[in-house]
Amino acid sequence: MFLSVFDVFKIGIGPSSSHTMGPMTAANRFLDLVLSDEWPRPAGAVVHGLKVSLHGSLAFTGIGHGTDRAVIIGLTGEQPKSVDPDRMDAIVAEVEKTGRVMPPGHRGYAFQPKTDLIFDKQQSLPGHANGMRISAVDQDGRILLTRIYYSIGGGFVVTDSELEAMRTVAKKPAAQSLKVPYPFASARDMLAMAASSGLTIAQMKRANEEVMMDRASLDAGLDDLWQAMRSCIDRGLREEGILPGGLKVKRRAKAIHDKLQEEWRSNRLNPVLANDWLSVYAMAVNEENAAGGRVVTAPTNGAAGVIPATIRYYQHFHPDADENGIRDYLLTAAAIGGIIKHNASISGAEVGCQGEVGSAAAMAAAGLAAVMGGTPEQIENAAEIALEHHLGMTCDPVAGLVQVPCIERNALGAVKAVTAASLAVKGDGSHFVPLDACIETMRQTGNDMSDKYKETSTGGLAVNVVEC
Known part of the structure; x- marks a missing residue:
């Protein structure tokens, strides 16, 4: 088992690593995925807008922890380590005014925070208490791509499949993704x-x-x-x-x-x-x-x-x-x-x-x-x-x-x-x-x-x- 010192300690922004940094990172990951070839894009399909739902603890305490702001800012391409805290209010205000996010390298997507960002307190996602679902939709609102992300604490973010893989590896202490001289797990x-x-x-x-x-x-x-x-x-x-x-x-x-x-x-x-x-x-x-x-x-x-x-x-x-x-x-x-x-x-x-x-x-x-x-x-x-x-x-x-x-x-x-x-x-x-x-x-x-x-x-x- 190896977890780097720079995984344990990460420079970011407040007020929460799991509710602010994690969701912002998840938004960044989804933006990267949209531009990648890692999903079966229907012929002629164009991503028109984005939608996000927050579940579990992210839904219950997301407002107080700034999760909604973090998602909006993350969808503009900003990252926890480099975003200017003094500019965050202006970034959110611009998205609310225009109804669009314009991350670098992307064509820009429709995103209305009041309707496209949902705090779902009824449905919890099965993998972890901090769950969120991000979707890309076409002009007619049809879902083209969906991913579930879990913010598992300390700014760490994994997809549902990655979380399952982590738990599988945890059952096999001998497994080691990186060979280090002192692989202590306990x-x-x-x-x-x-x-x-x-x-x-x-x-x-x-x-x-x-x-x-x-x-x-x-x-x-x-x-x-x-x-x-x-x-x-x-x-x-x-x-x-x-x-x-x-x-x-x-x-x-x-x-x-x-x-x-x-x-x-x-x-x-x-x-x-x-x-x-x-x-x-x-x-x-x-x-x-x-x-x-x-x-x-x-x-x-x-x-x-x-x-x-x-x-x-x-x-x-x-x-x-x-x-x-x-x-x-x-x-x-x-x-x-x-x-x-x-x-x-x-x-x-x-x-x-x-x-x-x-x-x-x-x-x-x-x-x-x-x-x-x-x-x-x-x-x-x-x-x-x-x-x-x-x-x-x-x-x-x-x-x-x-x-x-x-x-x-x-x-x-x-x-x-x-x-x-x-x-x-x-x-x-x-x-x-x-x-x-x-x-x-x-x-x-x-x-x-x-x-x-x-x-x-x-x-x-x-x-x-x-x-x-």
Whole structure:
């Protein structure tokens, strides 16, 4: 099993990797398909228009998560990594005005968002909670081409046939699409390979990545990821005002940051100083995410603040912190994230927020334990502690917006990650619950969890908090 660090961490836009980045990517994929020879085009047939239906969690919380905007923008050919967040409103307004999308390289297609983009809350698609169907039609409205896409978390998008193939491969652990030197599919495998090779988790992950690229390219890519995370923190610490969406949630990161800087300059005693800094960094990222800004999936947008906050904490409170340490952190975190995704899920619509903030905390704890000098066993222990204490966490965003409880939840996830790493490196690596058992427990808990607690905003805080 191999999942690249650049699959786990992807630069994109907010507010949701599964509900914003994923649908935008699906729209891009469908546009490519329309131009390809991969479908049986009837003689003389011309694609005149496009139609989209959203299902499951995409239908229930799509408005709050900006899924409709993402689909419209994706159908114009824009991509999550490169679209200018400041131009998105203008792009949507133009499509609404003209009733057409004009992606580069295409002839342009009729698309009326109010009638051609449907939120279907009645019919769920069988493969995953985040399903969507995109169709191309001729002048008379006859369907020429249809594809079902699933946004499976963290910005990953697959067709229905690809999803079935993934599940088939998952039943055959020996199958390996890319031959890498350390193909660990579980924490147990990872520890065994570390013991036999004498390498750290970061070194094994690096060796796997360097099958696809040279060292300089890998390091440059890792540095770009951290630069994007750091820029997101800095923007979040500068911005003020009300977050979009109607809840009238105020940005708080800047005000808290100003108070912390004042305390720092005055040398006033603050017993929870480290926690305060962790929290403000995480909140800054997730306020930016809620505003639709540029973020990095870590492993999702809804959990994007935990890892940047703990890296900034590492820089702030560890005098030996350097760029090589940050690279090792990201590689280690990605290794843990890949194991979780392979054996359970990072999708809130599939397993609740335990799969998002819980996974992010486990990854962050592992990365921090690694740069604190932890052994592979201590790193695995750190990830397990962090994940264990998020088990059962529901995904119940108020009004379908990634604001309440999501922003503060990232802050607490970062605090738990640092605590887990600290506990683990003070031990000898031996512990009662293996990480693999904790991941399997998360998967089972997610399967047992009611759908109303899995990013549908039909249960939990989403129905017990009066919207203002």
